[in-house]
Amino acid sequence: MTFNSLISDIQAYLERGNATVDPTVNTQLPKLINNAEREINYRLKLQGDITPVQATFTPGVAVYAKPDRWRRTISMNYGALTNLNYRTGIFPRAYEYVRAYWPDDTVLAPPEYYADYDYQHWIVCPTPDLAYPWEIIYYRLPALLDQTNTTNWITQYVPQTLLYRTLLECAPFIKNDARMPTWEGLYETSLGALGAEDMKKIVDRTTARDEA
Secondary structure: OOHHHHHHHHHHHHOOOOOOOOHHHHHHHHHHHHHHHHHHHHHOOOHHHEEEEEEEOOOOOOEEEOOOOEEEEEEEEEEEOOOOOEEEEEEEOOHHHHHHHOOOOOOEOOOOEEEEEEOOEEEEEOEOOOOOEEEEEEEEOOOOOOOOOOOOHHHHHOHHHHHHHHHHHHHHHOOOHHHHHHHHHHHHHHHHHHHHHHHHHHOOOOOOOOOO
8 A cells, every 4th residue: 555545545435535526525635544544553552653762861951852753652761880881771750750759950860760741851850960871762653644655654564444544534524424334343343353463463562462
């Protein structure tokens, strides 16, 4: 599946969306596809979305920007001890806990905890005292499909799920509510089939697996 082939498939299923005779729907289709992608990524925390990032703490700085398209943090660690190569975990806590545990940002020490400062930033405590090498592993929203980014993890591995979810997104827009149960049923069935076949390999790392 590619972005353009998906557009063609949707037009065929809906019998709508031709650029010449149905320009309103045609213009909306890319947005509806992107909505479907977001929903699938919300439902399935896929390993295809797991991204490691290498960074460096700045001494005296407690607040750090999250990476582009961040969705949820999985874990953090940093290099400590003499050669800064002994990996030490930083553990998640509530923002209020971080502030209560380390109320003075100007006091520096090796980091122990982090919290969401807002949707785009973390706060760590204690405030780092050295330029420690820092590793973040997080779930990232893949680059959404468009005319320049024509494939991604979803089109390669779960194309039928994307097709059915997009058709479900289209139904209210074209005021065809009667088809919503059909598309929703096919979408949920495709998710269920994925769960039965691949969930032990590709879902959230907190899910117990019996095999690799």
